[in-house]
Amino acid sequence: MSQAQLALLGGTPAFPSGLPLVRPTIPDIPALTSRLGSILASGMLTNGRTVKELEEKAATLLDVPQVVAVSSCTAGLMLTLQALGARGPVVLPSFTFAASAHAVVWSGGSPVFADVQACDLTLDPADAAETVRAVGAAAMTATHVYGTPCDVERLQEVADAAGIPLVYDAAHALGSSRKGRAIGGFGTAEVFSLSPTKVTTAGEGGLVATSDEALAQALRIGRDYGNPGNYDCLFPGLNARMSELHAAVALAGLATVHERVAYRNELVQVFREAVRGVAGLRLPQVDDADVSTYKDLTLIVEPTEFGLTALQLGAVLAAEGIDSRRYYSPPIHRQKAYASLLHERPLPVTDVVADQVLTPPLYSHMTPAEVRAVADVVVRAHAEAPRVRAVLSMSTSQLVPPQRSSSADRAAAGVYAPPWAPAGYLDGRTWSWSSPAYRALGHSFRIRSDDPTVAEYLEEVFAEFRTGQPAVVTYSLLDRRPSERAGFALYSDDDRIALSRTRSPALATLLWHVNKEVVRRTTVPYVQWHASAAVRDGVCVVLPAPMESGKTTTVAGLLLAGYQYLTDETVAIDGDTLLVQPFPKALSVDRGSWHVVPEVKPRLRLVEDQWQVPPTRVRPDAVAMPSQPRLVVLPRFRAGAETRLEPLPRSQALARVAQSCFRFSEDPGRNLEVGVRVLAACDCYELTIGDLPTAVRLIDGAVDRVLGDAS
Amino acid sequence: MTTTAPDHRLLAQPLRRADEAVHVEVDGDTVVYHRGRQSLTVLDSTSTAVWARLDGDVALESVCVELARRHAASLAVVRADVLALVARLVDEGLVDRPG
Numbered sequence: 001m002s003q004a005q006l007a008l009l010g011g012t013p014a015f016p017s018g019l020p021l022v023r024p025t026i027p028d029i030p031a032l033t034s035r036l037g038s039i040l041a042s043g044m045l046t047n048g049r050t051v052k053e054l055e056e057k058a059a060t061l062l063d064v065p066q067v068v069a070v071s072s073c074t075a076g077l078m079l080t081l082q083a084l085g086a087r088g089p090v091v092l093p094s095f096t097f098a099a100s101a102h103a104v105v106w107s108g109g110s111p112v113f114a115d116v117q118a119c120d121l122t123l124d125p126a127d128a129a130e131t132v133r134a135v136g137a138a139a140m141t142a143t144h145v146y147g148t149p150c151d152v153e154r155l156q157e158v159a160d161a162a163g164i165p166l167v168y169d170a171a172h173a174l175g176s177s178r179k180g181r182a183i184g185g186f187g188t189a190e191v192f193s194l195s196p197t198k199v200t201t202a203g204e205g206g207l208v209a210t211s212d213e214a215l216a217q218a219l220r221i222g223r224d225y226g227n228p229g230n231y232d233c234l235f236p237g238l239n240a241r242m243s244e245l246h247a248a249v250a251l252a253g254l255a256t257v258h259e260r261v262a263y264r265n266e267l268v269q270v271f272r273e274a275v276r277g278v279a280g281l282r283l284p285q286v287d288d289a290d291v292s293t294y295k296d297l298t299l300i301v302e303p304t305e306f307g308l309t310a311l312q313l314g315a316v317l318a319a320e321g322i323d324s325r326r327y328y329s330p331p332i333h334r335q336k337a338y339a340s341l342l343h344e345r346p347l348p349v350t351d352v353v354a355d356q357v358l359t360p361p362l363y364s365h366m367t368p369a370e371v372r373a374v375a376d377v378v379v380r381a382h383a384e385a386p387r388v389r390a391v392l393s394m395s396t397s398q399l400v401p402p403q404r405s406s407s408a409d410r411a412a413a414g415v416y417a418p419p420w421a422p423a424g425y426l427d428g429r430t431w432s433w434s435s436p437a438y439r440a441l442g443h444s445f446r447i448r449s450d451d452p453t454v455a456e457y458l459e460e461v462f463a464e465f466r467t468g469q470p471a472v473v474t475y476s477l478l479d480r481r482p483s484e485r486a487g488f489a490l491y492s493d494d495d496r497i498a499l500s501r502t503r504s505p506a507l508a509t510l511l512w513h514v515n516k517e518v519v520r521r522t523t524v525p526y527v528q529w530h531a532s533a534a535v536r537d538g539v540c541v542v543l544p545a546p547m548e549s550g551k552t553t554t555v556a557g558l559l560l561a562g563y564q565y566l567t568d569e570t571v572a573i574d575g576d577t578l579l580v581q582p583f584p585k586a587l588s589v590d591r592g593s594w595h596v597v598p599e600v601k602p603r604l605r606l607v608e609d610q611w612q613v614p615p616t617r618v619r620p621d622a623v624a625m626p627s628q629p630r631l632v633v634l635p636r637f638r639a640g641a642e643t644r645l646e647p648l649p650r651s652q653a654l655a656r657v658a659q660s661c662f663r664f665s666e667d668p669g670r671n672l673e674v675g676v677r678v679l680a681a682c683d684c685y686e687l688t689i690g691d692l693p694t695a696v697r698l699i700d701g702a703v704d705r706v707l708g709d710a711s
Numbered sequence: 712m713t714t715t716a717p718d719h720r721l722l723a724q725p726l727r728r729a730d731e732a733v734h735v736e737v738d739g740d741t742v743v744y745h746r747g748r749q750s751l752t753v754l755d756s757t758s759t760a761v762w763a764r765l766d767g768d769v770a771l772e773s774v775c776v777e778l779a780r781r782h783a784a785s786l787a788v789v790r791a792d793v794l795a796l797v798a799r800l801v802d803e804g805l806v807d808r809p810g
Contacts, residue, residue: 649738649740650737650738650740651737651738651740651741651742651753651755652753654735654737654742655742655751655752655753658742658744658751659751665746665749668733668744668746669733672733672734672735672742672744673735675735676735676736676737679737
């Protein structure tokens with residue numbers, strides 16, 4: 001392991017120019033260019049001999065009688081399912097790319113999701129069998145996810161027992177094999193992708209492999225609008241032809257696919273060796289007798305053992321310049337397009353692994369040194385997990401949606417309700433508590449709940465916002481236990497905005513939504529900066545910054561040092577008077593900062609991992625009057641760094657402030673003009689925060705200088 | 712050091728700030744925002760002097776001559792600096808590409 005400091009903790013990025021997730025590998029480009037030139041000169045651009053050659057060579061490679069080239073894997077799946085008449089329930093995994101389900105819907109079927117196996121993340125034959133029986137499936141599809149071959153033998157038994165076709169989404173698996181036999185020859189048909197992220201690419205394209213000659217014939221007609229050649233279409237097909245040019249690109253790669261797959265397996269072995277012994281990290285299992293293309297190098301991160309979640313590890317990689325994805329999070333059944341489906345069956349493995357997957361870069365001309373460097377970052381992230389967690393949790397913005405409810409929450413929830421309430425449903429309920437009306441800048445609201453536990457908490461959190469004016473928005477927090485497994489539902493008027501097993505995620509969403517609506521509903525004459533602010537002796541200090549910069553912790557420190565509080569989230573400046581209007585929300589102090597400001601620990605805690613600290617709990621007179629900014633301090637938290645306050649030219653400060661300005665692009669001229677007028681009265685600084693007491697002392701000194709200049 | 716001949720075609724043209732560019736002056740510097748690209752650029756006071764003259768009325772050569780006279784500087788040096796700045800501004804979409 002290298003001793004270098006992680007970039008997230010202040011070190012130099014491992015890849016300053018960035019390491020992309022994937023780059024297509026095109027062998028012998030000069031020869032390909034020549035062939036493309038010949039095709040263009042031939043005048044035959046689609047459905048010609050190059051496509052035919054590709055189909056023949058692919059059939060030989062895959063050892064199947066028939067291969068039909070199409071414009072994409074999705075189109076291939078759609079045409080295959082259409083040709084097979086899969087118009088009823090189609091069982092498939094949710095842990096796959098969305099196109100697997102889209103194809104079912106487009107071909108007239110209804111997706112029904114079954115769970116995957118924890119060991120390799122492919123469709124679980126046992127759960128698939130139960131689901132097929134339960135819904136009377138018309139067909140089944142399974143995905144060789146990342147190129148890992150499915151348990152094709154047991155899945156075929158399931159399909160045979162039900163008498164239904166089995167179609168493989170083999171998008172990732174051109175070059176994979178199962179017990180020595182190429183993927184392509186299993187099930188009723190297997191559909192491959194040749195898109196740019198695949199091990200073999202055509203630019204865009206797909207291949208359908210099948211032993212069923214009649215199916216192949218239907219696909220050839222289907223990819224050409226359903227036209228058998230006489231323009232008397234037999235069924236509504238697609239334009240899903242592959243062009244000659246794409247076929248030539250695919251042929252260039254097809255000849256060397258096994259070399260690339262072998263090399264990718266070597267790279268994966270390099271990675272495995274480099275992370276050997278790291279707790280809480282594994283790769284999907286590939287049986288010894290099988291070969292995976294490793295279209296993706298996906299890691300499964302067990303947070304309790306590894307020390308970080310997959311999401312946090314992704315942030316560590318990003319700081320190093322390393323691209324990554326969450327293949328496949330959210331799984332399909334959690335995506336908006338499918339949220340309205342009624343999911344009777346829980347998918348506990350899918351829900352858990354979707355939170356644990358992270359895919360770093362892997363491509364066929366990556367070097368072993370690059371792979372080792374990525375692995376080294378993973379190893380160091382594990383070793384430095386406590387410090388990484390502290391940095392990532394500091395000052396997490398309230399404007400970022402709270403983390404989704406836990407996997408256990410979602411698995412327990414099981415059933416999805418519609419995302420809106422029927423007319424009269426909420427008003428017709430009996431509420432054990434209704435709040436007074438609140439007003440925070442442009443957002444006026446009230447809250448009602450049938451969970452009496454939340455009343456005292458929310459009345460304290462929103463105490464500074466009480467108003468005599470009527471509320472515009474009504475939040476309704478329903479406690480539906482024990483009749484519903486998704487015990488808590490939160491509505492904004494009739495729109496459901498949270499559904500969770502426990503109370504904490506619903507409350508976190510409420511707090512986030514209030515802040516979001518404050519920004520959305522506060523309009524002219526206000527300009528809003530993403531910033532915290534406090535006042536001492538009439539000198540208003542504004543701290544604009546993006547997330548993770550220490551805004552809230554710093555303003556908490558100022559509050560404890562005797563400053564009065566304006567906000568920890570949104571500085572609303574009246575563009576006419578240049579006064580900051582107080583938005584004295586409860587300070588949102590994340591767990592990572594609790595040890596820095598233990599004095600502000602609140603009396604009540606209902607949201608996990610975050611204190612909501614009413615400013616008046618710190619001091620009864622804590623909330624400031626409207627004030628004009630005199631100091632603009634741009635904070636930046638750097639663990640272990642020397643705390644420094646350095647003057648900043650106003651032009652640089654304005655550019656940074658503009659980046660922290662909400663809805664800046666709606667009226668950039670006015671936002672800049674107001675910024676200039678605000679900064680004209682301000683001293684500007686950049687603050688590197690290594691420790692809070694020094695940061696507060698340095699700000700205090702700057703305030704003294706302003707007061708000295710004034711006198 | 713290599714020198715390149717000045718781009719006389721470019722120097723002969725009056726260049727114009729792009730409609731997409733929104734700017735303000737701060738303490739002699741300029742902050743420019745490009746609406747389409749949503750990018751922010753800070754120009755120092757020297758660059759601001761050029762920026763202020765890119766109004767589509769005066770040929771770039773005249774801008775160079777005026778700046779060289781005002782700062783008692785070599786016209787060749789000013790030309791080189793102005794051309795480099797303008798090339799950057801064109802790349803960033805802040806000045807209309809010369810026709």
